[in-house]
Structures are given as structure tokens and as C-alpha cells.
Amino acid sequence: xxxxxxxxxxxDPGGIGPEVVLKALxxxxxxxxxxxxxxxxxxxxxxxxxxxxxxxxVQVHKGDxxxxxxxxxxxxxxxxxxxxxRGGASAENGKSSFLAFEKAVELAGRGILDAVVxxxxxxxxxxxxxxxxxxxxxxxxxxxxxxxMTFWSERLKVALLSHHIPLTEALGRVRxxxxxxxxxxxxxxxxxxxxxxxxxxxxxxxxxxxxxxxxGGEETxxxxxxxxxxxxxxxxxxxxxxPDTVFLKALDRPEKMVVAMSHDxxxxxxxxxxxxxxxxxxxxxxxxxxxxxxxxxYDIAGKGAADPRxxxxxxxxxxxxx
Amino acid sequence: xxxxxxxxxxxDPGGIGPEVVLKALxxxxxxxxxxxxxxxxxxxxxxxxxxxxxxxxVQVHKGDxxxxxxxxxxxxxxxxxxxxxRGGASAENGKSSFLAFEKAVELAGRGILDAVVxxxxxxxxxxxxxxxxxxxxxxxxxxxxxxxMTFWSERLKVALLSHHIPLTEALGRVRxxxxxxxxxxxxxxxxxxxxxxxxxxxxxxxxxxxxxxxxGGEETxxxxxxxxxxxxxxxxxxxxxxPDTVFLKALDRPEKMVVAMSHDxxxxxxxxxxxxxxxxxxxxxxxxxxxxxxxxxYDIAGKGAADPRxxxxxxxxxxxxx
Numbered sequence: 183x184x185x186x187x188x189x190x191x192x193x194d195p196g197g198i199g200p201e202v203v204l205k206a207l208x209x210x211x212x213x214x215x216x217x218x219x220x221x222x223x224x225x226x227x228x229x230x231x232x233x234x235x236x237x238x239x240v241q242v243h244k245g246d247x248x249x250x251x252x253x254x255x256x257x258x259x260x261x262x263x264x265x266x267x268r269g270g271a272s273a274e275n276g277k278s279s280f281l282a283f284e285k286a287v288e289l290a291g292r293g294i295l296d297a298v299v300x301x302x303x304x305x306x307x308x309x310x311x312x313x314x315x316x317x318x319x320x321x322x323x324x325x326x327x328x329x330x331m332t333f334w335s336e337r338l339k340v341a342l343l344s345h346h347i348p349l350t351e352a353l354g355r356v357r358x359x360x361x362x363x364x365x366x367x368x369x370x371x372x373x374x375x376x377x378x379x380x381x382x383x384x385x386x387x388x389x390x391x392x393x394x395x396x397x398g399g400e401e402t403x404x405x406x407x408x409x410x411x412x413x414x415x416x417x418x419x420x421x422x423x424x425p426d427t428v429f430l431k432a433l434d435r436p437e438k439m440v441v442a443m444s445h446d447x448x449x450x451x452x453x454x455x456x457x458x459x460x461x462x463x464x465x466x467x468x469x470x471x472x473x474x475x476x477x478x479x480y481d482i483a484g485k486g487a488a489d490p491r492x493x494x495x496x497x498x499x500x501x502x503x504x
Numbered sequence: 505x506x507x508x509x510x511x512x513x514x515x516d517p518g519g520i521g522p523e524v525v526l527k528a529l530x531x532x533x534x535x536x537x538x539x540x541x542x543x544x545x546x547x548x549x550x551x552x553x554x555x556x557x558x559x560x561x562v563q564v565h566k567g568d569x570x571x572x573x574x575x576x577x578x579x580x581x582x583x584x585x586x587x588x589x590r591g592g593a594s595a596e597n598g599k600s601s602f603l604a605f606e607k608a609v610e611l612a613g614r615g616i617l618d619a620v621v622x623x624x625x626x627x628x629x630x631x632x633x634x635x636x637x638x639x640x641x642x643x644x645x646x647x648x649x650x651x652x653m654t655f656w657s658e659r660l661k662v663a664l665l666s667h668h669i670p671l672t673e674a675l676g677r678v679r680x681x682x683x684x685x686x687x688x689x690x691x692x693x694x695x696x697x698x699x700x701x702x703x704x705x706x707x708x709x710x711x712x713x714x715x716x717x718x719x720g721g722e723e724t725x726x727x728x729x730x731x732x733x734x735x736x737x738x739x740x741x742x743x744x745x746x747p748d749t750v751f752l753k754a755l756d757r758p759e760k761m762v763v764a765m766s767h768d769x770x771x772x773x774x775x776x777x778x779x780x781x782x783x784x785x786x787x788x789x790x791x792x793x794x795x796x797x798x799x800x801x802y803d804i805a806g807k808g809a810a811d812p813r814x815x816x817x818x819x820x821x822x823x824x825x826x
Binding site: 346347388392397424426430444447450451454455457 | 671714715
């Protein structure tokens, strides 16, 4: 069996991305065996490695194949200017982080990589670089409209019915057909990987899950029918449960994942339980994408103080789900 | 100085209310000194006390005054049938719990009590009794339309802009004028009691608090202007903050309270942090009302196994806020 090929994009050169990638890959005992291909600027990588005092051998990766031997490869996307702006956004930073991400996603889309792990980019840098996508998620959405945002931690797992849209629009997605499609796609994605998830707990939308229609009708007219239709197809899904207790039902139950009706219904819960230790995994695409649950952290960039644990968790999950 | 007069309603006779009230009052070392007046059926009280093997002296309370001496009083609202249905709802249970609550609220509204602590009632029992209010909150809403639901625990404090209405209606309340009135009323309520709250952190409505309008406009058009207007009046209020991190900003910071834009934005967070150990306090009325963060728990009623800690916390908070 060939080991998974995992692309890792370095993220914004001005943030902590390059540092946490280096620290993670320098700790092989914390990582499963795989073929790791880092995408970024080679000069930046070498400078960061020297500054951290790490000795890490990388083989050059080029072209459309990944060698079958496990190990560490580097795909040099070039593109960096002479001086990196550390601790802040810039057009060059945006261009560099986008090109690395774009290249990894392209190879994954063509089946050459099994998964892509993305170190954090800066939305400001992307905007300064003239990019029309606000971030990783919007770029993946544009390529794969059925992409599903999920969040994973030891204590809680959450999938979001919708993500970066206004709440009023998110409410408009709470429709039987949309929900049924979502349950199917999520179930198919989870069944195709070693997720450990055996049951989807669906949150309601309204207080007390609508309390038999007294506090809102979507549970009765949309969510419940979608759950029933999905259950008939053999999808292990139950609910709708009151939003304020459904997360407690899934807490410390690794076989359960909550389906949240909106970005913040899910992330208010997730971030309280697993702030900066969780992993964001994008499903519903031909490959897996994971990322750590933190940003560029410009304030501590270049100081050697960044904690690689969330990125290590993201890499481990990428391998596990592949 | 006269000690506060605290009314305590026994709640649904079939649930754990009478048991936790008895257990709480039988542990005076855990309670501040006050004048406690229990409202309920005396025969039920005596039977429950005997069954629990507790020896608790209560003085009879009648009429429109509360004696100035600290101690334990009982206001017999009668109304119980011969047999109490334990572990389930009934019209008689609903009638009894409503009459006890109604009487305590009436005396508090007239200034005779400083606060009311409510043991849990059953919505089903209230409906069976033909009552038109779904529960305590709706009854208080009908008397005091400006009533504010707040939730208190050691780790987190939350106030809800709206509570038992459909989410689409709740979104309609996110308007500058409504918000400004809410900030004023909440600030006034908190300033009038020993709350310890020094700053209100206001949650946004949309993902990432709208991200400068890209993900929703309410932050820019409604919430921010209301915050600015309130701040000009000297109200210590800030935000709007992204919903998925605002609760982390207030966690373990006892001087901060989060203002949530909807029932579940606030309660998803609160229940994860303080499930069944928190206290629900209704502000914005001429008196304070507190209640434990659990229900009738019919499944364990009558077994002597109910935990009185949340009710004790509710009683302590009622005294502190009075």
C-alpha cells in the first residue's frame, strides 16, 4: 500500500505558518508516516529553517507525480520578493501564500495528492494581492460548490450547513431539499474516510427546537422531514435537538458529530470547547483539506514562539482521513 | 438594615422542586441570612419533609407584610389535591405551581418581597391546568414587557436580547433603537444591584461580526451605532465582536457579561460552560427573579436523589442582587 501524499502549503510568509510547518515536520515522532510535500518559496523555507536552528532534509519535488517513497519533499513555487514583511500583511505575502495553496489544490484535484493541509493565510494580504477570494474557504467553494466545513477536536465534532454568508441568508438554506442533500454529502464524505463518526445529531434552528411550532416552524416543516427522508436512505441522523443542548449530547462522544444550522451556532460551541486546538477539515471535495484552528498570529511571527500543535493535529487528521 | 425578603416558589409538585427547596433551606450554612418565604402547599411540604427526614421549622406567613426578623416562613397557597402525581405532569400540579408563583410575584411587584426564586414548573402541567402562559418567563413578560433574561455562572455571564421567539423574529429585534433601549435597561438593572459586572461585550449577529459588511450588514447599520450611542451615555459597552469568540473574551472574567443577539447564541455557550450549575436571573423588573438552570427532572422525582446546588446558587444570587 502506498502511503498517502499530503500537500502542505506554507501560508502567509509574514505569519507563523512557515514556522509551525517547520516545527511540525521536525517532529516526525508526532506524525504518521506519509509522503509530505511542502508548497512554498524555497528561499523563505531555508531562511526560516536556519533562523529556527532546525536541520531538516527535503527532496526537490517537481512535475505531476509524487515519488512512492515516504519522506519530505519541497515544491518551490518561487514568487517571493527579496524581503519578507514579517508580522504584517503585504501584496507579496498574499501572492506567495495563494500560489502555494493554488498549486497544492491543483495537484490534489488531479488526484496526485490525497489531502492538502493549509497553514494560515492573511485575508488582507490576499486582498492587497488583488485576489478575488477572501480566503481558502472561498477559493475552495468556487472550485467545489458542495464543499462542507467541519471542525474536529477530541471533545467535539461539528459540521456547518453553511459558513461564510450573512445569517439571514443562512436561515434561507434551512430547507428540506438543501438539508437532505447536505446529509447525503456529509454522510458520503464521512463514510469514505476513517472518521469514526457513526451518528449525525442535527441541531434545530429556533429556541427549544421550535417547541412543537410555538417558537418557530422550520423544525416541523424543513428539518424533521429532511431527517426522516435521510434516515429512510440509511443515513444515521437524528434530531432536530434544541440548539442549546445538542452540543452537550455530542461532547466527549467521538462517534457523534453535530450538524449546525449556521456558522456561529456551530462555532460558538466548538471554539469554547477546543479553542486553537481543533482542526478545520473541508469535506465534500475529491480530496481532504485540513487546517489548524488559528490565524497568521502576526503579533508573535518571527519570534520562534509559535505552537505547532494545532498544525500537527491538522496533518495527523489529513493522513487519517486519507 | 433589614435583611432581604426572598420568596421561593415550590415549583411543580410532581418534580424535584419541593425536594431541592427543602434540601437547600435545610443547609443554612450554605445560604446568606435573609427572610425566606416559601410559597406552596403546606401539606405537600410537610409530606416531602417527612419523606426526606428533614427537621425544618417554618413560621406561618400570611397577609401583606413580612416580619423583619430573619428566618424561614411558609405561605400556604393550598390548592393541592389529595394525591400528588409524582414524576409526571397534571392539571393539579400546574395549578399548584402557578398559584405559588403568582402569589410570590404579586407580593414582589408590590414591594413586599425583594426577589423571587422559582423552582422548576412543568409547561405540560401548566397547559393541562388551562394556563395561557407557557412558563415563568412568559408570565413575567406579560406583566413586565421589558424583562431581561440573564444567565450567571462562575465562568460566564450572558444577557439575551430576546428569548422565546422564533429566530427570524429575533433577527428583527437587532435594530439600533431596540439595542440602545436594551443596553440602557440592562445597565440600569446591573447598576442597581451588586452584580460585579463592569463591562458589556456585545456579540455580532453574522459570521466574523459581518467582516466589514461582507458577511452581513447589521453590525454596521444597527449594532455599532447602538453601541456608540450607549457609550456616549456612559454605558460601558463594546463590540460588536465575532459571535464565535466573544464568549471566550468573557470566560473567567467575572466583571464581563456578554450580550447575545438571540436565545441560542447565548445559551449554546452558557450551557456548555455551566450546564445545570448556572442561575437564570430575570432583570428589568421592579424585583429580581432567579431560578436554577434545570427542569422538573420527573425521572428522578421522589427518589431523594435531586441535587440542590443550582437552587442554592439561585437563592444566593437572589440575596446578592437584592
